[in-house]
Amino acid sequence: MPRYGMVVDLKRCVGCNACTVACKAEHGTPPGIFFTKVFEQVTGKFPIVHKKYVPNLCYHCTDAPCNKVCPTGASHSREDGIVLVDDNQCIGCRACYVACPYKNRYFLPKGHLKKGYFGGKLTPFEEKKYSKYQEGTVIKCTFCADRVDAGQKPACVVTCIAAARIFGDLDDPQSEISRLIRQRGGSQPLSDMNTEPAVYYLEG
Amino acid sequence: MNNIPLVNDEFVMGFRKQTEWAWLIATAFLLGKIGGGMFLVAMFLDNPLGGLWGLLVVAVGKSAAHLMYLGRPERFWRVLMRPHSSWISRGIWSMISFIVFGLLYLAPSFSWLSWLSVGTDGVLFQIIMVLAALAALLVMVYDGFVMNSSPAISLWNSALLPILCLFYSLLAGISINLYFIGLTGKATTTGLAMIKNLEIGFIALNFIIVVTYILSMVNANVASKESIRLLLKGPYSIAFFGGVILVGFVLTLMFSLFLMGGISLGLLLGLVAADLIGHFFIFFLLLRVGVYCPILGKLSY
Incomplete structure (x- = not known):
């Protein structure tokens, strides 16, 4: 069984947010909900200012705190490491939302699935996509589990114009992501939290 | 490291505030601590009326606040499924045990x-008493x-937090039981003096724990430092100094000292109100000032 993970090459990311849009199109998330996004990070003082783009998504942690705090078992990890929320079991207590150190979960409040991007009635696309969500539950990035099960890569990976996102099997030492992590010293976000994220950043 | 901004924007790196658990969760937490404290102190003072009210506060008030907060309240029973890993699940089991x-x-x-009574003489009653006290605790x-089990919020990762809950709970229990005793006029002069002294002792103890907690968090890490900045110097400082310090400690202490001169229902009511306002504010503010670290933990290049 593979253990899926991702490497994000920060030297390659140009901050175009194509991944954000591809994710939106794939999952049809309601307004204000982004399973992936790109953070802008500005440091320094004028005239020496540095801007960096940091793509962000659920890190599908091996030791996921969201799973531990979930009182119903709705938040769970598959054998391949993908962390999912079973919305038929979720009670909307938001313990997972609070426990995620990366703040990568969203709560769908009552009435949120009636609001589309264009005001008034939902578009046929929104109607179709929203039908898989339940109000009053927590939703999150699924690593495009449906696509992965069908042998495809996540939408954000496929669409990235700079090939900054690389998806693969962390347990396979020959996979591209394992090689990149080894060669370029991939770092996990907030590694001191001991959550063992399956997403690594390449900064050097 | 000192220039990390506090951001609301989804697309900007920086500290992010915890926004999901707010007044309704703070109310549920408050009612649980009041109810448990009332019951435990009532056991100690042999004041069944206070104990019954404590039970009602948890059974009705706390349960209702939790149900109102849930996104899918009709599935609330699912919360009982994972006591082996979730403190929420353990908490609900303890509430059920407490009520029973x-x-x-x-x-x-x-x-x-009386139809539920097992008598007061047998071993069974002693066991029930211990189990009820443990469940209340x-x-x-x-x-x-x-709160402690969320590694995301550094401010909450302190062993002092459950202790803070325990002592605030006991203080609330003492204040409200004092009110009930004043209302019914059942206590002896010596007994009343002891409870008043306990009240003052617990106010001092709570103040020491709050100060220790804040001091221990100032330099724990950058996120907890930011939380403490928000609490002491930021937008929540008025609520902290006004609600927690002035009303919760100073006013409660003043009412307690006035009570030394003699019992007055007005003073007792003021004491309970001031204590509970301070109690609500401290935990509400601890929820509100919780912040998340930036995902790379630093903003450097």
Whole structure:
């Protein structure tokens, strides 16, 4: 069984947010909900200012705190490491939302699935996509589990114009992501939290 | 490292505030601590009326606040599924145990509950008493463990948090039981003096724990430092100094000292109100000023 993970090459990311849009199109998330996004990070003082783009998504942690705090078992990890929320079991207590150190979960409040991007009635696309969500539950990035099960890569990976996102099997030492992590010293976000994220950043 | 901004924007790196758990969760936490504290102190003072009210506060008030907060309240029973890993689940089990054993413990004291009574002489009653006290204790402290189990918010990762819950709970229990005793006029002069002294002692103890907690968090890491900045110097400082320090400690202490001169229902009511306002504010603010670290933990290049 593979253990899926991702490497994000920060030297390659140009901050175009194509991944954000591809994710939106794939999952049809309601307004204000982004399973992936790109953070802008500005440091320094004028005239020496540095801007960096940091793509962000659920890190599908091996030791996921969201799973531990979930009182119903709705938040769970598959054998391949993908962390999912079973919305038929979720009670909307938001313990997972609070426990995620990366703040990568969203709560769908009552009435949120009636609001589309264009005001008034939902578009046929929104109607179709929203039908898989339940109000009053927590939703999150699924690593495009449906696509992965069908042998495809996540939408954000496929669409990235700079090939900054690389998806693969962390347990396979020959996979591209394992090689990149080894060669370029991939770092996990907030590694001191001991959550063992399956997403690594390449900064050097 | 000192220039990390506090951001609301989805697309900008920086500290992010915890926004999901706010006043409704703070109310549920407050009611649990009040109820558990009332019951435990009532056990100690042999004041069944206070114990019954404590039980009602948890059974009705705390449960209702939790149900109102849930996104899917009709599935609330699912919360019982994972006591082996989730403190929320453990908390709900402790609430159920508290209600069951609490009722059995109080049954001999109320004629309308006598059908539940197992008598007061046997070993069974002693066991029920211990179980009721343990369950009440868990209801009082589990909120602290719920917050503690979220590694995301550094401010909450302190062993002092459950202790803070315990002592605030006991203080609330003493204040409200003092009110009930004043209302019914059942206590002896010596007994009353002891409770008043206990009240003052717990106010001082709570103040020491709050100060220790804040001091221990100032330099724990950048996120907890930011939380403390928000609490002491930021937008929540007025609520902290006004609600927690002025009303919660200074006013409660003043009312307690005035009570030394003699019992007055007005003073007792003021004491309970001031104590509970301070109690609500400290935990509400601890929820509100929780911040998340930036995902790379630093903003450097």
